[in-house]
Amino acid sequence: MSASASAPEAKPSSRIPKVPFWAQIIAGLALGALLGWVARSQDVSWLKETLGQIGDIFVQLLKLAVAPLVFFAILVSITNLRKVNNAARLATRTLLWFMITSLIAVAIGLAIGLITNPGAGTGLTPQDGKLPKREGSWIDFLTGIVPTDVITPFTELNVLQIVFMAAVAGIAALKLGDRAKPILTLSESVLELLQKALWWVIRLAPLGTVGLIGFAIADYGWDLIGKYATFTADIYIGCALVLFVVYPTLLATVAKVNPLRFYRGAWPAIQLAFVSRSSVGTMPVTQKVTERLGVPKEYASFAVPFGATTKMDGCAAIYPALAAIFIAQIFDVQLGIGDYVLIAFVSVIGSAATAGLTGATVMLTLTLSTLGLPLEGVGLLMAIDPILDMIRTATNVAGQALVPVIVSAREKILDVDKYDTVTSSPVDEPEPVLAA
Numbered sequence: 001m002s003a004s005a006s007a008p009e010a011k012p013s014s015r016i017p018k019v020p021f022w023a024q025i026i027a028g029l030a031l032g033a034l035l036g037w038v039a040r041s042q043d044v045s046w047l048k049e050t051l052g053q054i055g056d057i058f059v060q061l062l063k064l065a066v067a068p069l070v071f072f073a074i075l076v077s078i079t080n081l082r083k084v085n086n087a088a089r090l091a092t093r094t095l096l097w098f099m100i101t102s103l104i105a106v107a108i109g110l111a112i113g114l115i116t117n118p119g120a121g122t123g124l125t126p127q128d129g130k131l132p133k134r135e136g137s138w139i140d141f142l143t144g145i146v147p148t149d150v151i152t153p154f155t156e157l158n159v160l161q162i163v164f165m166a167a168v169a170g171i172a173a174l175k176l177g178d179r180a181k182p183i184l185t186l187s188e189s190v191l192e193l194l195q196k197a198l199w200w201v202i203r204l205a206p207l208g209t210v211g212l213i214g215f216a217i218a219d220y221g222w223d224l225i226g227k228y229a230t231f232t233a234d235i236y237i238g239c240a241l242v243l244f245v246v247y248p249t250l251l252a253t254v255a256k257v258n259p260l261r262f263y264r265g266a267w268p269a270i271q272l273a274f275v276s277r278s279s280v281g282t283m284p285v286t287q288k289v290t291e292r293l294g295v296p297k298e299y300a301s302f303a304v305p306f307g308a309t310t311k312m313d314g315c316a317a318i319y320p321a322l323a324a325i326f327i328a329q330i331f332d333v334q335l336g337i338g339d340y341v342l343i344a345f346v347s348v349i350g351s352a353a354t355a356g357l358t359g360a361t362v363m364l365t366l367t368l369s370t371l372g373l374p375l376e377g378v379g380l381l382m383a384i385d386p387i388l389d390m391i392r393t394a395t396n397v398a399g400q401a402l403v404p405v406i407v408s409a410r411e412k413i414l415d416v417d418k419y420d421t422v423t424s425s426p427v428d429e430p431e432p433v434l435a436a
Contacts, residue, residue: 021206025271028209035210036217051214058208061201062281065194067154070280071166072191073305078170079184084298090407094303097403098311099348101250105242105313105395106347109321110340112238118231118322119329159280163309195284202272202285209275216386228384231326235388238318239395247402255409257419265293265422266401273397277389282397283308292422294415295404303407307400312363314392314399317347320367327368327377339371346370361385 019027032051039047081087145164147153153161173180248259263270269286276282287304291297321343328335346367361378368375381388408414 021268022271024206025209025275028206028275029213032210032213033217034214036214039214039218048215048218051211051218054211055208055215056211058201058204058211058276059278061204062198062276062278063157065198065201066159066278066280067157067162068190069194069198069283070159070162070305070309071154072187072194073283074163074166074309075170075173076184076187076191077302077305078167079173079180079187080298080301082174084296084302086411090299090411091302093407093410094306094403097406098307101242101246101399101403102311102313102317102348103344104246105238105317105399106321106344108241108246109234109238109318110325110343112234113322113325116230116234117325117329118234119326120230122227122230122330159309198281198284202276202281205272205275212275212277212386228381231322231381232384232388234322235319236391238322239314239391242313242318243395243398247398250402250406255406255414257405257409257414257416261419261422262293262402262405264424265289265419266398267424269397269401270394274390274394277386277393279308279312279393279396279400282393286397286400290401290404292418293401293405294418294422295408296413296415299408299413300404303404304400307403311400311403312392312396314395315389316363318395319388319392320347320364323364323377323381324367324371324373327373327380328371330380331374331377333373335371342370343367 035047035051038044039051081091084090145160147158147161147165150165152158153165173184247262251257251259251262266289269282269289272285273279273282279286283305286308287300290300290304295303324339324343325335346363361382364378364381365375368377405414405419
């Protein structure tokens with residue numbers, strides 16, 4: 001008997017093909033929209049409640065990891081700068097480009113608002129507004145940076161105070177040198193653990209999408225968008241201009257790289273940001289795609305966590321600019337040149353108030369209080385906020401990946417070969433933030 005005759009016959013594989021993550025997200029969007037429409041049109045209250053609970057659980061799981069993730073990511077990212085040449089220069093350039101892109105974004109938001117008058121003809125009145133549950137003011141912003149104790153910022157999820165404590169701890173660790181190695185080793189291990197746990201949550205994003213999108217449609221319906229049609233279109237157009245005009249222009253002219261390659265590599269983070277509505281929740285994926293685009297790991301581990309808590313072109317630039325104009329028109333308040341300058345100032349300086357979480361209420365109230373506009377205006381926008389927050393967060397995360405690419409290219413540390421050969425394949429699992 002020949003060897004070939006005795007060989008066992010190969011059995012066809014019965015393994016179910018793996019569905020790409022992006023396809024799961026799109027399927028979640030479609031199913032959520034369908035279930036939301038059914039729940040609203042047929043008045044199926046249990047379906048609406050179920051969708052709401054699914055979406056709430058997903059968001060709560062993301063928020064559960066936010067406080068420790070931000071603390072250890074910022075601490076480790078600052079200490080990782082010791083492994084990077086010209087660390088101070090890189091940090092300064094990163095902050096500078098954060099401010100430049102924010103200024104461009106807020107200018108676009110103001111221009112669109114002045115051209116379209118989003119508050120005109122809505123039928124809304126000041127009586128439709130109500131005071132927000134969370135408010136922001138410059139006094140709160142400045143005095144609130146320093147916590148009164150080390151526990152409250154974590155229990156109340158005050159991300160700005162968490163960032164402050166992490167930055168202080170990171171700088172102190174740098175000053176201690178070798179004596180801080182045990183703490184740094186522990187911090188890196190905890191961060192790796194948090195990223196692993198957060199990735200499990202991220203894998204639930206398609207299911208979370210079903211709940212979030214479905215509940216939004218079931219609760220608000222498409223009729224709501226009619227009143228806010230111009231404002232909603234303005235937000236999406238403004239974010240689209242930043243995403244697909246400003247960012248590609250900067251990549252082509254400043255970084256001198258192919259913009260299409262950037263979007264091919266960054267797409268997994270952008271799509272996750274759109275459905276999760278959380279820059280911090282998307283942070284592990286954002287860092288992974290940034291490294292995949294050729295940014296050195298040591299620098300990316302600083303720039304991305306820093307950007308996830310402070311770099312918000314959608315939530316802290318385009319949105320407050322348009323919202324301020326919208327609310328001023330509803331309340332019949334005339335804004336002047338000085339007011340527009342103040343809006344730009346708040347957007348560039350106060351973006352840390354957005355904290356990388358879902359929604360931008362604190363940043364908006366900070367803007368309104370600076371301009372002296374009624375805070376009740378925030379209540380006018382709360383119903384439509386989930387729909388707006390998706391594109392805002394996608395813009396935020398794209399910017400958080402963009403700036404490290406620009407800075408790396410300008411500083412000649414970008415791996416151009418990796419950038420030019422980047423693929424659009426999904427990120428299966430982000431590697432730990434630890435530097436090699």
